[in-house]
Amino acid sequence: MRVPLSWLRDYVDVDVDLAVLAERLTLLGMEVEAIERWGAAWRSVVVGELLTVERHPRADRLSLTTVTIGSGEPLRIVCGATNIAPGQRVPVALPGAVLPGDRRIERTEKMGIASEGMLCSGDELQLTTDADGILILPPETPLGVDLSDLYGDIVLDVDVKPNRGDALSLIGLAREVSAVTGAPVRHPTVEIVETDPGVADRLRVIVDEPGLCTRFVGRWVTGVRVGPSPDLVQMRLRAAGMRPVSNVVDASNYVMLELGKPTHAFDARAVRDGTIVVRLARHGERLETLDHVVRELDPETLIIADPTGPIGIAGVMGGAGSEVADDTTDVIVESAIFDPVSIRRTGQRYALRSEASLRFEKGQDVPAARVGADRVASLIVAWSGGSVLRGRVDTDPREPGPSRVAFRPSRIERLLGTARAADEQRALLARVGVGTEVAPAGTPVVVAIGTDPLIVEPGVDTLVASVPTWRRDIVIEADVAEEIARVGGYDTVPTRTPETLMPSFRPSPLGVRDAVREALVGAGLTEVLTHALVSPRSAADFPWPDDAEIPSGEEPSGGTVITVRNPLSQQHSVLRQHLPASLLEILAANERHGAERVAIFEAGKGYAAEGGRAREWWRLAFLLAGPADPPAWNRPARPADLDDAKAVVELVAERLGLGRVAFTADRRGNPFHPGRAARVRAVLPESGGPRAVGLVTAPGDLALSGHVAELHPAVAAAWEVRAPRVLVAELAIAGLAGGSLAAPRARALPRFQSVERDLAVVVGDGVTAAAVLATAGRAAGDLLQDLRLFDVYQGAPLAPDERSLAIHLVLQAADRTLTDAEVDGVVATVTDALAAELGGRIRT
Amino acid sequence: MDLGTMTAQLERLRSDALDAVATAADPAALDAAQLAFLGRKGAITELLRGIGRLPAEDRPRMGAVGNEVREAVEAAVSERSRDLRGAALIARLAAEAVDVTTPGRRIARGTRHPIAETIAAIDEVFGRFGFVVYEGPEVEDDVTNFQMLNIPADHPARDLWDTLYVDIPDHLLRTHTSPGQIRVMRETRPPIRALLPGRCFRYEAVDASHGFEFFQVEGLMVDEGTSLADLKGLLEEFGHALFGVGRATRFRPGYYPFTEPSVAFDVGCVVCDGSGCPACGRTGWMTILGAGMVHPVVLRNGGIDPERYQGFAFGMGVERIAMLRHGVHDLRLFMENDLRFLEQFR
Numbered sequence A: 001m002r003v004p005l006s007w008l009r010d011y012v013d014v015d016v017d018l019a020v021l022a023e024r025l026t027l028l029g030m031e032v033e034a035i036e037r038w039g040a041a042w043r044s045v046v047v048g049e050l051l052t053v054e055r056h057p058r059a060d061r062l063s064l065t066t067v068t069i070g071s072g073e074p075l076r077i078v079c080g081a082t083n084i085a086p087g088q089r090v091p092v093a094l095p096g097a098v099l100p101g102d103r104r105i106e107r108t109e110k111m112g113i114a115s116e117g118m119l120c121s122g123d124e125l126q127l128t129t130d131a132d133g134i135l136i137l138p139p140e141t142p143l144g145v146d147l148s149d150l151y152g153d154i155v156l157d158v159d160v161k162p163n164r165g166d167a168l169s170l171i172g173l174a175r176e177v178s179a180v181t182g183a184p185v186r187h188p189t190v191e192i193v194e195t196d197p198g199v200a201d202r203l204r205v206i207v208d209e210p211g212l213c214t215r216f217v218g219r220w221v222t223g224v225r226v227g228p229s230p231d232l233v234q235m236r237l238r239a240a241g242m243r244p245v246s247n248v249v250d251a252s253n254y255v256m257l258e259l260g261k262p263t264h265a266f267d268a269r270a271v272r273d274g275t276i277v278v279r280l281a282r283h284g285e286r287l288e289t290l291d292h293v294v295r296e297l298d299p300e301t302l303i304i305a306d307p308t309g310p311i312g313i314a315g316v317m318g319g320a321g322s323e324v325a326d327d328t329t330d331v332i333v334e335s336a337i338f339d340p341v342s343i344r345r346t347g348q349r350y351a352l353r354s355e356a357s358l359r360f361e362k363g364q365d366v367p368a369a370r371v372g373a374d375r376v377a378s379l380i381v382a383w384s385g386g387s388v389l390r391g392r393v394d395t396d397p398r399e400p401g402p403s404r405v406a407f408r409p410s411r412i413e414r415l416l417g418t419a420r421a422a423d424e425q426r427a428l429l430a431r432v433g434v435g436t437e438v439a440p441a442g443t444p445v446v447v448a449i450g451t452d453p454l455i456v457e458p459g460v461d462t463l464v465a466s467v468p469t470w471r472r473d474i475v476i477e478a479d480v481a482e483e484i485a486r487v488g489g490y491d492t493v494p495t496r497t498p499e500t501l502m503p504s505f506r507p508s509p510l511g512v513r514d515a516v517r518e519a520l521v522g523a524g525l526t527e528v529l530t531h532a533l534v535s536p537r538s539a540a541d542f543p544w545p546d547d548a549e550i551p552s553g554e555e556p557s558g559g560t561v562i563t564v565r566n567p568l569s570q571q572h573s574v575l576r577q578h579l580p581a582s583l584l585e586i587l588a589a590n591e592r593h594g595a596e597r598v599a600i601f602e603a604g605k606g607y608a609a610e611g612g613r614a615r616e617w618w619r620l621a622f623l624l625a626g627p628a629d630p631p632a633w634n635r636p637a638r639p640a641d642l643d644d645a646k647a648v649v650e651l652v653a654e655r656l657g658l659g660r661v662a663f664t665a666d667r668r669g670n671p672f673h674p675g676r677a678a679r680v681r682a683v684l685p686e687s688g689g690p691r692a693v694g695l696v697t698a699p700g701d702l703a704l705s706g707h708v709a710e711l712h713p714a715v716a717a718a719w720e721v722r723a724p725r726v727l728v729a730e731l732a733i734a735g736l737a738g739g740s741l742a743a744p745r746a747r748a749l750p751r752f753q754s755v756e757r758d759l760a761v762v763v764g765d766g767v768t769a770a771a772v773l774a775t776a777g778r779a780a781g782d783l784l785q786d787l788r789l790f791d792v793y794q795g796a797p798l799a800p801d802e803r804s805l806a807i808h809l810v811l812q813a814a815d816r817t818l819t820d821a822e823v824d825g826v827v828a829t830v831t832d833a834l835a836a837e838l839g840g841r842i843r844t
Numbered sequence B: 001m002d003l004g005t006m007t008a009q010l011e012r013l014r015s016d017a018l019d020a021v022a023t024a025a026d027p028a029a030l031d032a033a034q035l036a037f038l039g040r041k042g043a044i045t046e047l048l049r050g051i052g053r054l055p056a057e058d059r060p061r062m063g064a065v066g067n068e069v070r071e072a073v074e075a076a077v078s079e080r081s082r083d084l085r086g087a088a089l090i091a092r093l094a095a096e097a098v099d100v101t102t103p104g105r106r107i108a109r110g111t112r113h114p115i116a117e118t119i120a121a122i123d124e125v126f127g128r129f130g131f132v133v134y135e136g137p138e139v140e141d142d143v144t145n146f147q148m149l150n151i152p153a154d155h156p157a158r159d160l161w162d163t164l165y166v167d168i169p170d171h172l173l174r175t176h177t178s179p180g181q182i183r184v185m186r187e188t189r190p191p192i193r194a195l196l197p198g199r200c201f202r203y204e205a206v207d208a209s210h211g212f213e214f215f216q217v218e219g220l221m222v223d224e225g226t227s228l229a230d231l232k233g234l235l236e237e238f239g240h241a242l243f244g245v246g247r248a249t250r251f252r253p254g255y256y257p258f259t260e261p262s263v264a265f266d267v268g269c270v271v272c273d274g275s276g277c278p279a280c281g282r283t284g285w286m287t288i289l290g291a292g293m294v295h296p297v298v299l300r301n302g303g304i305d306p307e308r309y310q311g312f313a314f315g316m317g318v319e320r321i322a323m324l325r326h327g328v329h330d331l332r333l334f335m336e337n338d339l340r341f342l343e344q345f346r
């Protein structure tokens, strides 16, 4: 709400310093977001008096004037306006002046005659809407004075919260100023001289929907002469951010800003039979609104109609056909109260929200319907002549008194943590016009309203607040508490740290996610956070496989894509199901900035709909591209490959205390390189002190699953990625959705020597390393402590379809040092198993 | 051989051995010399084997002399060895000198995203006050996101949250973390001190200070005597923790349908320290979060008796906090994930 200070002063004295006022309003909850100096855009515009006005010798449309600004030689100024005459006082822009819009005025020559400045119109100064004539100032305006000193104003931009519709008005903000300064509020006086006939002879109002239009007050003004409003009115409207239209329409807008009461003025000629019907629109009805858009009305729309059809959308916008025109003589003033919900829905359905509808949506003060109608009628008469027909049409003249809200000062103190006596609380309420009295016996206290209200018996100290009709936000005891806190000042609330009971311990649901993040950051990957809303294209172009299996406690991916019904753009219109496409976009963007080594990860969610509900799941995704290590002069650059990506998976598994990660070939192709993609799985190990993660606690339970792969070059190309190889992975991890890590269990160190043996086994190239290790591991039995692949060899003297895999075994017993015979026995068992199961032979 | 002859030979060998040791030029020559005189077939060893053939009365004397010679030579060997090896070491070390001014071999290190890091910092502060973390769904229903929070359908306050709706009936992308208040109250009983971080969504055009996806942290504390004064004290501590002890803080009325009274919490401008600058709109203050006493209707919707219990809630935009803490002027940087930006947060 824009509040011109000079206008505000009509209703309350403002004697405090502006900055102080702004701060105190802010601390009262009426945040002053900006203080604007209205007229600060005029520089070197002064008041002058026209001495002579003559026709320009070479141009009929131009006048040649001499103007004095009170001192110095008279100025010769060429002017195109026709409303000027000697003796008038006018705004003069001197050479070097600046007008709104950063328009600079210089000495110029017009049709051969030099012009030493410019006479200004109201429009050029953005004071009024008149662009044709020069702004004629009152004759007593002092000569030579800077115009900004005369007409400049200060405009406060106040952020009025949605619960304070009453403060969307100058009078409402004057009340707030009064609460701060104690200065009394001056209400505008409404004086109406009425003439016959009575309004009832001309105007009939039928409300078909009394639930949606609870009150309709009508006034009739006859004999008006439509024209521009007084300059001061135009200036005020402009400063408040509204466009002046005509003296009749301006009266309605002026009262809306003044009292917060929206009204509407109809040209009475356009209202057939003087009959107004407030009803719902019918199928097929149309209306051209004031903005000259023809709108199809739907049957949920409350309209103002005459017997022939719609003439306005109630509370939102009038119809063009009944708009006040230059030749309008009779005006019907509508001052009604509409259902806030109906107005809000209508505004949203037609995407049409006006200053009026914003105020209706927040609810209206019932008596204001009468006051508003009278005030508008009186201003129309004052600004455009005519007279007001006797009486009002009023569909429901009942006006409720103040509402009564019971409260317990002691309960309010407990809520606020303050120690204010009841009398002090009452004095604070009085400052905002809320009276108080001791509650009559048995007055219950409303603690909560709504569908499940809570009303309690009064305490010994219960008081009743008498709340003015315009303060529709004070309904329950807590509202009274806020009013007391606000008027008393939040700065008077003591500051203390909580001393109440602590909740019991709860493990953080972020434990596993944080552990994984730390491990990856330590390993050189950078965390990114990308949009959950993605393009529908991204899933189609990057078909990441859904889960075949999932650690228990985690949600499997897959299901119907969730689409946003009102997206900001197609780029961000569906919720993603997988993360890697987002990482690929980040890679591409960083490559455009010249990045070479990109190692990034994200812990984020996937989303899907299923049976009218949403499912969400957490995943860890990472991407590697470019050099595996940061560039260093003392190390050759090596591009990251699948083994680097697998190592990241293994690092995560290790951090979580999981067993060996099993990789199995995934030859699906798109989006993967068909020969360089693996399914991943890891389980909780049998022993070895794992950290129990999430809900997975039994040894052998799946704890990590997903895919790690080199990206198919075609997918990389579609994303315009330059790196020759891109490694991506997405993993489901037990506990990612909300698990925490248990402390690792320590094992006693072995007391007896371990024995190491290396074996090189030659197998067909169709036999995987995983198979060799699994077979060897199984065969080695309980004595096996560690088993690692340490070399892979292909080439002479092996056959072309053979590979040699070298494995390293560590054997150990807990209770003795192994004998050579025992070790040889294990090695023999392993050798035999490799031969029997995989056709392997030992290379010596 | 008699004692005299043997003694003379031994003395000659001692002299030869000491010469050989003294003139050995390197450890290999020294080893050879040692072997030549003291080895199993060394000259001294061989000679001393002849002791057994001496008369019995001469043997002890000869044994003593033999040992004395052997020890003398051994001592010379070890002394010479120390000298020789020291010299070799010095030579090796000299040859191994490098240019120490070259940079090290870089170790890869990633960075945590500044938003995640800021959430962790917020967590840490409130964790010290006993707040525990909860999380809620991002695809919410209208009831929990709005209605349970005292924001009925068609309430004008809905203008405060421009909402993205999804194609599941009555569902939307949560516009704030506040629905978590309802979930926590239904899941647990007072005393409650809960913290709810997470991703939120709004129908909002993107600019330097707005995004359609952003992160919030919600706090909720409920107990019998939890008051506005407690909220004020706690938030002051929070302001000091994140923006420096001694940072000015300010409490002023705000508006949320789910709190009553409602609060806007400001800290002294981190750019101008309160003297007024463009960043703070010349007020000297920056609003960092909204808060208030939980509305009795909301407590009731959470299954908590508002006569017995009361509490406060607060909610903050993580991006805003991160921007102020790190001097970031454009919120879009957080979701762009330009590594040149992210790597500044090492």
Ligand SMILES: [Zn+2]
Binding pocket: B269, B270, B271, B272, B273, B274, B275, B276, B277, B278, B279, B280, B281, B282, B284, B285
């Ligand atoms: Zn500042």
